[in-house]
Amino acid sequence: MSRHRVKAVGYDDDDFEDDDGYDSPDPEEQEFLQQCTASVQAELRAGQPAVTATTQEIHDALWHYYNDIEKSVNYLRGKKEKELKKTQAPAAQKNKGQMVPGFPAPIPDESSLSVTEFFRDCPWLNVSAHRKADILIQPLHPRLGLLGGAPEAGGKMSKLAALAAARKKKESEKSTGTPETPSTPKPSERAEGQTPKPSDTPLSLSQRLAASKLSKTSESSGGLRRLGKASTSTSSPARRPSAPVPSKSPVHAEPERESEPAGQKETEAAPEPEQVVPSIRAPPSTFASAILGSTAGPTVAEPSHVKSTDVDILEIYGQQHAEPFDFTAPSPDDVVMNAQSTAKGFKAKPGTSKTAGGQKGQADIAGGMKDLSVEEKVTVKSKNLDVLAEYGKSTRKKSANFVVIGHVDAGKSTLMGRLLADQGAIDRRTLDKYKIEAEKIGKGSFALAWVLDQGSEERARGVTIDIATNKFETENTSFTIVDAPGHRDFVPNMIAGASQADFAVLVIDSSVGKFESGLKGQTKEHALLVRSMGVQKIIVAVNKMDAVQWDIERFQEIEQQISAFLTTAGFQPKNISFVPCSGVLGDNITRRSEDPKSAWHQGRTLIEELETSERFTHSLDKPLRMTIGDVFRGGVQNPLSISGRLDSGSLQMGDQILIMPSGESALVRSIEVDGEPSDWAVAGQNVVLNLANIDPIHLRSGDVVCRASAPIKTITTFTTKVLAFEHLMPMQVDVHRGRLHVPGRISKLVASLDKASGATLKKRPKVVAPGTVARVEVELDQAVPLEAPTRIVLRAGGNTVAAGLLE
């Protein structure tokens, strides 16, 4: 590239010759240009379809592409093809900007005021042509590929260039795809449509002017213009979208008429840009038109070799200040930002002002970007969802969480393992593998329990230590099992599990001696705990019936004792049901027992009992609360994840959440509901949240997730109404709420209350006897997130001493 694109200052016509050495290309370059032009022509003709271009066009293209033949050819072909199509398309052009003789409007409409006319009287507008300077401003940076002519497949485009290309494509699709609507064509369409047939005499002067302008400049910088939003080339304010408003002031109209000859001449001259038509009246200076946006560009007669004089300065920068902008489409900034965020896989907060049109535009962009090597092609996911509405729309099965409780070694894990295996939630192979491994360490009967007991220690010892969640589905319900440990040391874990449950399955070992010991042990404690945590419905699975030969009397004895106990614990008889079963054999779990000895049981099997559960309602519209059950590393993509069950409220991707008591905020990167990715989650669902922007040190199990708008308070002392299971006195206790487990002490026995009415029986009792209700004050060593009404459990020395409701 050796053409001088510096200022070419012609002081005067006479001076011009002298400046030759400086201003005009040297012979060598011209020769080179000739060569290039020839080859481009050849290429164009040889290509499919064959097109022709004027020498001038080729020169321009070469100039823009720095003599890159390939690019120029590409560009020219693209342009010509388009023009070809357009000429074929029927173009019924109607005018919008009809002049209305209504006059005079006292105050000229600002928007339709022609600046050229405004400055008409200024002396510097009337400078004789030969005295005018011709100012060319060199673009600051070479505009590589910006014209969109670069081969799309070849070479790597910059992101910006790619975007521009995509946008250009979209634009062209839009303008060609929607053939001119006869009634009110968009300005852009009209302009595009006009280009090939300037002979049409538009009614509007300004349009005619624009058309001529367009045709003149389109060859040189058509692509450039396309880069802009709309293809309207003219910058006349009159051609704003509001143009149809027939409010053109006479001030405006009259001078335009005056300039008509010039415009018309230009129109005639349009197809042949090389022909410079001397203007009758001096048009505004380049400066003026640059500043104000001209209707008529500089038409100073110049030697044809200084073609660049025709280039509007504004167009050099690819900006048309007055060009109408389609505000329904995303702004260029938005497009770029969206594309960037898509590429990075981040989800920017969506602008609320975004309309459907904007989203459609984005989709187009995304389509246009398919050719690019940007990995993530997914459009920006829907955000700002109305989660509750989404939830209403969703056609999920009814879901239920249930906790499996009972004394240690009652066969809880095995029973659930059997349930999962029979429901097909576990495949045969895994099960066989467990069987072999379990037999290897001499615990063959534990194979089914291993489905849920995944921990190495649990397997080695044959004891469930922590809760395990698993899910299976029946025809109309999806169940989540929470398998709780039965050992008394792990009651804290069981409390965590029970706090996630809608109903409970109490497993009872029916074998001789075991039932009795269990009743004294955790059978009782667990049942009391789940009841005090708000569980209403309980299914009693009388397990290991095969060990007692399906003895109906044994079953009835157990049924009698347990139902008596459960009723006193506060379960309503209609919410208690009994199923005799065998977890190891699988009898009466998903299928009826084939053992003839068990023929007396004609009731439901366990799975049938489970299905009788009703839909459970959760407080969806309350503020968000979720107790963190676990903090873990979800994998390479999700270095920090938390799991738990949403207690209330709802949540969606991209939300900012607050962790209490640390008070740190985090961003929800993604959500998994029951192991499936989801955009949102509502109360009652078991979720995994993948977080960002928080240090894991601020996350502990037992912490509460909430929103900064409705944070949960942390407290160190609270009053609670409890049901005492053991003697209460001022003593040290552990306070449990779900996973939350903190030490504290009962500082004051406020009053013992009447069980039914809640009236105070005795103020400040010395000691509260088991089975009575009391109001006590509890102090904690550390501040914890608790708020009324919350169900809490007080334990001391490994026993549950009380459970109650925070006040």
Place this chain on the structure above:
Amino acid sequence: MRLIKNKIEHGGSGEVTLCPEEPEDMWHAYNLIRPGDLLRASAIRRVTTVQDTGSTSSARVHLNLVIRVKNLDFDPQSSQLHVSGQIINETAHTKIGQFHTLDLELNRNFTLEKEVGADGEGVGWDSVAVEQLKDAVDEGGKRRAEAVAVVMQEGLAHICFIGQFQTIMKQKVEMSVPRKRQGGGDHDKGMNKFYRVTLETLLRQMDFNTSITSGTNTDGVRPVLLASPGFVAAGFHKYIQSEAATTTPGLKRLLPSIVVVHSASGYLNSLSEVLQSPAVKTLLADTKYARETKLMDDFLDQLRKETNKATYGPREVESAVDQGAVGRGGGVLLVSNKLFRSQDVAERKRWVSLVDRVRDVEGGEVRVLSSDHESGKRLEGLGGIAALLTFPVVDEDVDSDAEEVNSN
């Protein structure tokens, strides 16, 4: 603590000179020294002198200062006692009435003088103070029994030193251990990391030298109690064993003194359960806290049985003493030593007279429980004072109601 000089007069005034030898002696000193007492100890004070020319020079000088105690500040973690007050003796560098904070140091004598003022503004060496002094001096010399306890649960460990008079929570290890998940091995990894950090912390707190060259002498190693619900303590024990077998053979000296016991949770609340476990009882049979823990359990048992042979709370106990229920044949008064630390002279006198009365007049047993012990903490929850009675005393509801009205 060594008693150097004892000049307590009959009336209760007088002074003693003591030499603290162990960190725990600071705790005794903390209980002995009360606001209003005179304390003489060596001190380092920075003295700034102004020359005639106006230039200043400051120097650190060793002084023997006597202060009238205003405030005590005890840091149980590092066993440091800072006593602040006004200087009452004149020296070359200080003036009377200037304030100074004395830092009592180990193996440096201090002299404590208590006086009974004419108008009763001081309490002098009352019976409780003399008792505390006896405890502090420990003529029997058999108070070596000390243990280190690690109370832990998944992701949480409390390392504490159990002395005769206090249990010091030295350090808490807290770590987020991933729970077991489907197909995740993070839990085991997390537990291993947790064990490692806990062991490192424990060794640091114990000043345990893990190098092999430090000999095979196991004398200096205190018993280490590992307590937890479930299998955490056992797992930790196993971890220490494997570490001893592989990377740090020096740990082998520690192994014989480790006892694994059960506790209900990983919090200090469950230390009582640890101390009651048979394994620990045989290990630390003769310690004061073992007896105190036993007494507290008896008391709570009585309370639970609702025999009315146990009562707690200041007013209730006083009324029981008035009725003669805390006397010969099983009456025990349990008092937290926190009550005697009261700033209020009248308050202290009230409790001292109650103690004297039970012991001397009624013939009952008096136990002053250390508030820095687990049993003392339990007692504190009950108002700092409780009593086992010789016969059932029925509470008067009216009385307690009246008290509530008063307190409101």
